[in-house]
Each structure stands twice: as structure tokens, then as C-alpha cells.
Amino acid sequence: MDIVEDNVDENNDSLNEWSEFNIPEPILKALLEKGFTKPTVIQKLSLLPAILGRKDILGAAETGSGKTLAFGIPVLYGILECLKKAENGELDLDDDSDLEEEELDEEDPDSEDDGAVCVRAYTLKVDFEKPKHKLYALILTPTRELAMQVKNHLTDIAKYTNIKIAVITGGASLEKQEEALKKGPHIVVATPGRLWELLDQNEPHLSQVNNIRFLVIDETDRMLENAHFSELKQLLERINFDESKKKLRQNFVFSATLTLVHDPPKHIVEKSKKKNKPARFTPGQKLQKIISILGMTDPKVIDCSQQTVTAEKLLEARIFCSHEDKDHYLYYFLLRHPGRTIIFCNSIDCVLRLVKFLNILKLNPLGLHSSMNQKHRFQNLESFKKNSKAILIASDVAARGLDIPGIEHVVHYQVPKTSESYVHRSGRTARGTSEGLTLVLCDPLEMPDYNKLIRTLNRKRDLPEFPVEMHLFMAIKERVKVAHLIERVELHEKKSNSKINWFQRAARECDMIVDDPKIPKQRDIQEVADNRRFLKKKRSELNQLLAQKVTLQNISNRCISTTVLTDASKPVESNTSAVDLMKSVMAGKKDQLKRRMAKRLSQNKPLRRKAKKKRKVPSNIE
Numbered sequence: 001m002d003i004v005e006d007n008v009d010e011n012n013d014s015l016n017e018w019s020e021f022n023i024p025e026p027i028l029k030a031l032l033e034k035g036f037t038k039p040t041v042i043q044k045l046s047l048l049p050a051i052l053g054r055k056d057i058l059g060a061a062e063t064g065s066g067k068t069l070a071f072g073i074p075v076l077y078g079i080l081e082c083l084k085k086a087e088n089g090e091l092d093l094d095d096d097s098d099l100e101e102e103e104l105d106e107e108d109p110d111s112e113d114d115g116a117v118c119v120r121a122y123t124l125k126v127d128f129e130k131p132k133h134k135l136y137a138l139i140l141t142p143t144r145e146l147a148m149q150v151k152n153h154l155t156d157i158a159k160y161t162n163i164k165i166a167v168i169t170g171g172a173s174l175e176k177q178e179e180a181l182k183k184g185p186h187i188v189v190a191t192p193g194r195l196w197e198l199l200d201q202n203e204p205h206l207s208q209v210n211n212i213r214f215l216v217i218d219e220t221d222r223m224l225e226n227a228h229f230s231e232l233k234q235l236l237e238r239i240n241f242d243e244s245k246k247k248l249r250q251n252f253v254f255s256a257t258l259t260l261v262h263d264p265p266k267h268i269v270e271k272s273k274k275k276n277k278p279a280r281f282t283p284g285q286k287l288q289k290i291i292s293i294l295g296m297t298d299p300k301v302i303d304c305s306q307q308t309v310t311a312e313k314l315l316e317a318r319i320f321c322s323h324e325d326k327d328h329y330l331y332y333f334l335l336r337h338p339g340r341t342i343i344f345c346n347s348i349d350c351v352l353r354l355v356k357f358l359n360i361l362k363l364n365p366l367g368l369h370s371s372m373n374q375k376h377r378f379q380n381l382e383s384f385k386k387n388s389k390a391i392l393i394a395s396d397v398a399a400r401g402l403d404i405p406g407i408e409h410v411v412h413y414q415v416p417k418t419s420e421s422y423v424h425r426s427g428r429t430a431r432g433t434s435e436g437l438t439l440v441l442c443d444p445l446e447m448p449d450y451n452k453l454i455r456t457l458n459r460k461r462d463l464p465e466f467p468v469e470m471h472l473f474m475a476i477k478e479r480v481k482v483a484h485l486i487e488r489v490e491l492h493e494k495k496s497n498s499k500i501n502w503f504q505r506a507a508r509e510c511d512m513i514v515d516d517p518k519i520p521k522q523r524d525i526q527e528v529a530d531n532r533r534f535l536k537k538k539r540s541e542l543n544q545l546l547a548q549k550v551t552l553q554n555i556s557n558r559c560i561s562t563t564v565l566t567d568a569s570k571p572v573e574s575n576t577s578a579v580d581l582m583k584s585v586m587a588g589k590k591d592q593l594k595r596r597m598a599k600r601l602s603q604n605k606p607l608r609r610k611a612k613k614k615r616k617v618p619s620n621i622e
């Protein structure tokens with residue numbers, strides 16, 4: 001307490017900012033130590049109803065706006081209150097975990113107790129080992145990395161309390177997690193799959209899930225998506241097993257895209273037209289649906305998401321290009337604008353290919369996707385955090401929630417299939433007060449998805465085009481061409497070798513001698529030698545290209561006067577970041593608009609809006 005008071009003296013203003021929320025001193029001390037001098041907007045709006053009103057909260061706020069603590073602080077607060085009551089020997093009317101089951105079997109119909117006491121009569125009869133400690137809160141997240149991050153974040157804030165937090169996710173040792181649960185953590189942060197596995201095994205501590213006081217579903221809209229809903233539904237049935245206990249629980253539901261609504265599929269539009277009903281859900285209807293699925297009662301809805309849905313400090317851009325040119329633009333961007341970058345792909349195959357391709361070009365990218373083993377996933381994430389110029393190529397497993405400071409750019413190598421995906425992927429940059437750039441690479445086949453994205457995000461205009469210095473772009477084309485050749489031959493080699501290996505293994509396993517002349521016994525020695533020679537030649541050619549310095553004078557007045565494109569391990573020296581470049585483009589656009597308006601006004605002409613043109617595939621791309 002004394003140390004908090006010291007902090008309080010130094011941070012008088014901070015105290016004022018936090019003081020209205022009645023935050024316990026140990027938590028306040030940890031918050032101030034982290035430099036969180038005041039609550040963020042979503043925290044400010046959630047804390048009062050959650051802490052003092054004990055309301056269920058449905059919170060929507062932009063990515064990186066501090067939603068974790070918007071639910072984390074009330075949960076920690078609530079648990080401290082419960083522990084205080086227990087310490088003072090006060091009977092917690094809602095808490096029956098210490099009572100004998102026999103006492104609870106029958107409900108006294110004449111009881112004058114209020115509802116809170118009555119509910120104890122409905123205690124679930126369990127036939128597994130009785131838990132030693134009470135489980136107070138369950139926090140569900142869609143990915144393992146996010147679960148670990150939430151656990152670490154809350155552990156930081158709870159470090160001056162005796163609250164214990166455990167994380168339960170797939171891909172990690174089940175035994176170790178069982179050991180952790182035996183210690184009786186107050187909070188469990190979990191992904192649905194592993195949680196269900198342990199529940200299914202009647203793990204004693206988790207057997208209390210139907211009696212928890214706080215339930216958090218982070219990234220709720222993702223958990224409610226068709227593909228994941230069955231897992232969550234099963235869990236909810238278990239958690240909500242006892243209606244009376246459900247009422248005692250406080251629920252928190254958060255996401256950056258909770259209120260984002262989509263154009264429905266064509267057949268629904270047609271149907272709605274016939275019935276003269278609007279086909280699209282309103283954000284309110286979407287929330288109502290979530291409330292009813294989760295069985296929340298009278299929640300406080302806090303929607304502070306921006307009209308654009310994306311983060312305030314996010315700069316957005318796009319490049320329309322042919323499918324074949326995507327790699328060129330990607331390589332150009334990474335070289336011209338070095339900085340911590342995540343490249344998102346729509347499939348694991350695409351992640352694997354890009355990792356290989358950029359490795360050939362010596363950019364040393366890191367991969368992250370759901371088929372990697374968990375240790376490797378964490379390792380790559382750690383390496384990405386440590387290097388300020390690192391490149392991570394990821395599937396949507398990294399799209400939600402990950403809070404890695406200093407990510408400057410997000411590149412969508414493929415147009416995301418949903419607007420949610422675009423918002424969350426882009427939200428890995430421009431977090432809190434930082435700026436960041438999100439860049440979409442779009443080929444002609446992806447135009448329908450791109451158009452849908454712009455429509456769903458209610459954008460009045462197309463995303464601005466990212467400026468590319470064509471001289472530099474042309475200069476890197478040769479490097480990409482050679483890298484593609486190497487990639488193709490390496491792939492051919494790998495496929496041929498694995499085909500032979502497969503036949504040999506299969507024959508060995510069946511104890512067979514293969515004498516069919518059509519089935520190869522070994523690779524054609526000449527072909528292998530030729531390919532090796534070719535690869536060696538191309539690799540040395542590429543090394544030479546990478547070592548070459550391309551200096552271009554006066555590429556663009558707007559940018560820099562001299563740009564040096566050097567070898568890949570020493571990226572382009574530039575004094576204009578992608579963010580600044582995009583800012584100048586946006587400023588230029590604004591100026592242009594102002595000039596046009598001023599001109600029309602001076603000519604006494606009314607201001608007219610340009611007729612909206614249907615966006616089509618630009619003619620300069622195939």
C-alpha cells in the first residue's frame with residue numbers, strides 16, 4: 001500500500017484518472033508500474049458498469065485499444081473481493097464449493113431465503129474428486145498464442161495480489177497442465193479444444209466450470225463463427241448446466257468486430273426482397289443474437305468502434321497487380337520499406353511457399369501457421385518480437401489479438417476472405433498510440449472479395465494506391481525471376497525424391513521386389529546432376545544480383561533524392577518510411593480536394609459529388 005501511495009504522489013493525475021473505478025491498490029500499483037497512467041476509452045467505459053454495477057459487458061472497440069484490461073481489471077477486482085470475504089470468514093452466499101453435497105441435495109420449499117441462497121439446492125452432483133480450491137474465472141480465446149498473451153498480461157497486473165492464473169491450450173503437455181490445475185488457479189485462460197479435452201476427463205478443478213463467477217469470451221465473433229461454434233456450444237452447455245448459477249456469473253464479451261455486419265449471400269437477399277424485409281442484420285440485431293446465444297441478461301453494450309472499424313492511427317493502402325507480379329511487389333515493399341512486418345496469407349500452402357521464396361532471396365522470414373508444432377510457433381513469435389526488422393509470414397492464426405509492439409506494416413498477400421479478417425490482421429499494427437500501415441495486394445481474381453471488403457467496411461472510396469517507385473521495381477524484377485527459377489527446380493527435386501522414397505519405402509514395408517519398369521527405382525543420375533548444376537549456377541547468379549547496388553537518382557520529388565537498393569541482408573537505406581510516404585499521399589489528396597473545391601467556389605459553381613463509378617479491374621493489369 002505504501003508503495004502505491006508513493007506512486008500516487010508522483011502520479012496524482014493518474015490516480016484521478018483511475019480513482020473513480022475503485023481499483024484495489026495492488027492492481028493500481030501494477031498498472032502504474034507498467035506506465036498505464038490512465039484508462040483507455042474502452043476501459044473507462046467498461047470499468048464502472050462492470051466493477052460497481054456488476055453488469056455483463058458486451059464491448060466493441062478498435063484493435064489495440066486495451067480490451068484485455070477492460071475485462072481483466074473487473075475480473076481481478078471481483079476475485080479479490082471474493083477472497084477478502086472468504087478471509088474475513090464472511091459467508092459467501094453464492095459460494096457452495098466448501099459445503100457438503102449431502103446438505104445441498106434437497107431444497108426446502110418453505111425457505112424464506114432469497115434467490116441467492118436457494119440456488120445452492122441445485123448444486124450439480126459430481127462424481128469426481130472434490131476440488132481443493134475454487135475456480136473463479138474462465139477466459140476463452142480462439143488461439144493458443146492469444147491465450148498465453150492474455151495470461152501473461154493479467155499475471156503482470158495481478159503480480160501484487162495472490163491471484164493465480166493458469167493457461168490451458170492445445171499443443172502443450174497435458175500432464176503439465178494437469179499439474180498446474182492441481183494447484184487450484186483462480187483464473188483459467190483456455191482455448192476451447194484443450195479445455196474440452198480436460199473437462200471430458202473430469203479434471204477436478206475444471207469440474208467447477210458451471211460454478212464460476214466470471215466468464216470472458218475474447219474475440220467472441222470468431223468463436224461464434226460456424227466453423228468454431230460447435231466447440232463453444234458444447235462448452236457453453238457445460239458451463240451453463242445450472243441455470244441458477246448462471247445468474248450469479250458476470251459475463252464479458254469483447255471483440256473489435258462485434259458490431260461489423262455483412263452483406264448476406266444472394267439467396268437470402270432474394271428471399272428478404274420477397275418478404276419486404278431488410279436482408280442485412282443491423283449491428284444491434286447482431287449484438288442481440290450474440291446476447292441470446294450466450295444467454296446473457298441485460299448486458300451493458302459498449303461500442304466505441306470507429307466508423308471505419310479499423311484503428312484510428314492505421315494508414316491503409318492497396319496495390320492492384322497481376323497474380324504473377326505479386327511476388328515482385330511484395331519483395332519490392334519489403335526491401336524498400338524495411339521494418340517489422342507481418343505478411344498474411346489465406347492458406348498454409350501459401351505461407352510455406354512464401355517462406356521458401358523469401359528465404360531464397362535471403363530475407364530470412366519466419367513462418368507461423370496452425371500446422372506447425374507449438375514450440376516452433378512460440379519460438380518464431382519470440383524471434384519476431386526480438387528483431388525490429390523481422391518478417392513474419394502467417395496464416396490467420398496470427399490475425400487476432402496478438403500484441404507485439406513495433407509492428408510497422410501488415411501486408412495482405414491475398415485479399416482476406418472476410419472483413420473481420422482484414423480488420424484483425426490490420427490491427428496487428430497501429431496499436432495504442434502508434435501508427436502503422438496495412439497494404440492489400442489484390443489481383444484481378446480477387447476483385448470481388450476486395451469490392452465486398454470496401455462495401456462491408458462502409459468505405460466511401462477505394463483504398464488509396466500505395467506509391468511504387470517504378471525504377472526500383474524494375475531493378476528488383478531480375479532478382480525475383482531468378483529466385484522463382486530456383487524455387488521451381490528445388491520443388492521439382494523435392495517432389496521427385498519423395499516419389500522415389502515413397503515407392504522404395506512402400507516396397508520395403510510390403511517385402512516386395514518391384515520389377516515394373518514403369519516404377520522408378522532411383523532418380524536419373526544425369527537429371528539429378530543437371531539440376532544440381534543448374535541450381536548452383538542460379539544461386540551464384542542470384543548472389544551476384546543481391547550484392548549489386550542499384551543507385552537511382554531523383555526517383556521522385558515526393559520521396560527521396562537517392563535510393564540505394566543493396567543486397568537483401570542489408571535492406572534498402574531509405575529515409576522515408578512507408579507510413580510517412582502514405583501520409584504524404586493522403587495529404588496530397590486532401591490538398592487536391594481543397595484546391596478543387598476552392599476553384600469551384602471561386603467560379604461560383606456548386607460543389608458536386610463525382611458520380612460513383614463502378615470499380616473494375618484496372619486496364620494495366622492482366
Ligand SMILES: Nc1ncnc2c1ncn2[C@@H]1O[C@H](COP(=O)(O)OP(=O)(O)OP(=O)(O)O)[C@@H](O)[C@H]1O
Nearest residue numbers: 036038039040063064065066067068069256401403
Ligand atoms: N490503460 C492503458 N494505458 C496504456 N496502455 C495500455 C493500457 N491498457 C492496455 N494497454 C496496452 O495496450 C496494448 C493493447 O492492448 P490489448 O492487447 O488489450 O488490445 P485489444 O483491444 O485487446 O486489441 P485486439 O483487438 O487486437 O485484441 C497492450 O500493449 C497493452 O499493454
